[in-house]
Amino acid sequence: MQITPVASGDHEEVYRVEDRQAGLTGFIAVHSTVLGPAAGGLRMRVYRSEDEALHDVLRLSRGMTFKNAAADLPLGGGKAVILGDPSRDKTPELLRAMGRAVESLSGRYWTAEDMGMSTADMAVLASETSYVAGRGDGAFASGDPSPVTARGVFNAIRRTARHRLGADTLDGMTVAVQGLGNVGWHLCTLLHGEGARLIVTDIDAARVAGAVAEWSAEAVAEDDIYGAGADVFAPCAIGAILNERTIPDLRAVVVAGAANNQLAMPEDGDRLASRGILYAPDFVANGGGIINVAAEILKIADRPAWVAEKLDALDRTLEAILTAAAAERVGPNSVAERIVAERMARAAA
Numbered sequence: 001m002q003i004t005p006v007a008s009g010d011h012e013e014v015y016r017v018e019d020r021q022a023g024l025t026g027f028i029a030v031h032s033t034v035l036g037p038a039a040g041g042l043r044m045r046v047y048r049s050e051d052e053a054l055h056d057v058l059r060l061s062r063g064m065t066f067k068n069a070a071a072d073l074p075l076g077g078g079k080a081v082i083l084g085d086p087s088r089d090k091t092p093e094l095l096r097a098m099g100r101a102v103e104s105l106s107g108r109y110w111t112a113e114d115m116g117m118s119t120a121d122m123a124v125l126a127s128e129t130s131y132v133a134g135r136g137d138g139a140f141a142s143g144d145p146s147p148v149t150a151r152g153v154f155n156a157i158r159r160t161a162r163h164r165l166g167a168d169t170l171d172g173m174t175v176a177v178q179g180l181g182n183v184g185w186h187l188c189t190l191l192h193g194e195g196a197r198l199i200v201t202d203i204d205a206a207r208v209a210g211a212v213a214e215w216s217a218e219a220v221a222e223d224d225i226y227g228a229g230a231d232v233f234a235p236c237a238i239g240a241i242l243n244e245r246t247i248p249d250l251r252a253v254v255v256a257g258a259a260n261n262q263l264a265m266p267e268d269g270d271r272l273a274s275r276g277i278l279y280a281p282d283f284v285a286n287g288g289g290i291i292n293v294a295a296e297i298l299k300i301a302d303r304p305a306w307v308a309e310k311l312d313a314l315d316r317t318l319e320a321i322l323t324a325a326a327a328e329r330v331g332p333n334s335v336a337e338r339i340v341a342e343r344m345a346r347a348a349a
Contacts, residue, residue, distance in 0.1 A: 022097035026082040027054055029061035030109050035347050037107055038078025040064035041114025044086040057081045059261045066283040069340040071314050073294045078109040086116035092124050099128030107131050112293045119144055133296040142296035145289035149258055150186035152288025155315045156256045156280040157232055163322045164254050164278040171195030176230035179237030180207040183258040201225040226250055240264040247271045256280035269333035281336040284318050
């Protein structure tokens with residue numbers, strides 16, 4: 001096992017992790033421990049290069065700092081990624097090797113389930129490290145965070161739609177959902193239950209077909225989701241999808257979804273605002289999953305009640321962000337980042 005420090009910029013610690021025998025190449029990034037130990041999921045996906053994987057883990061770990069602060073959790077921001085196809089390359093040996101890498105940080109970073117990972121995978125990591133959450137069993141096990149993430153995003157869609165469209169319900173609205181992974185699927189279930197019409201896309205044709213059968217959703221090609229005739233656009237796949245190329249195509253007037261780092265550049269928040277599109281900052285909208293995981297890390301006895309209270313508080317935070325953004329005539333993202341900066345400044349004082 002080789003764990004090599006990487007030049008970290010504004011991050012506290014970044015490491016390249018390699019175990020050739022286990023077939024592991026990955027990165028662990030600790031962005032900030034100002035609020036507490038860094039926490040953020042472990043992602044496994046196909047990257048075109050190590051540079052792309054490093055760029056992803058740096059963006060994701062920074063986003064976790066913002067997400068944990070926005071949710072008012074005593075946790076900092078971190079993330080880990082593994083290069084490879086989880087359907088083909090993931091093995092117990094690889095997961096155990098990553099578990100040993102996490103353990104080497106002595107609790108400065110807690111990992112959990114993310115894209116390409118499952119609760120069963122977390123159990124394998126837990127055989128090598130104490131600093132893993134999202135397990136399926138145990139005294140404080142939080143399980144799959146996807147349903148809680150989806151609930152938080154659903155709350156954010158309702159809250160943002162109320163501000164932009166003056167509607168107290170999503171009944172009769174059309175929501176374009178990009179990505180039908182675990183979170184996207186749970187979100188569609190909630191949206192359909194409220195009477196929303198669904199337009200969906202995903203790289204997995206079987207998932208799309210399932211959505212059409214389950215909810216009578218309209219299926220569109222991947223690139224056509226931006227211009228779909230919807231009231232709400234819910235990005236629930238990869239990041240950086242809101243950019244100078246895609247924003248002009250949007251027909252929705254509300255954007256709220258589960259994907260991390262949705263804005264390719266900070267100025268993309270202004271691009272959305274200039275088009276009259278109200279954006280729920282991703283690190284606020286998708287905070288439900290880390291709230292659920294935090295209950296396990298913090299060993300909360302009554303996890304369901306604590307999580308429900310935190311989700312309500314997160315919804316109130318989004319309300320405050322949207323209200324302030326309207327009053328100041330600025331994009332919600334700038335207000336959200338200011339709130340995060342204030343919380344971190346108080347913690348560091």
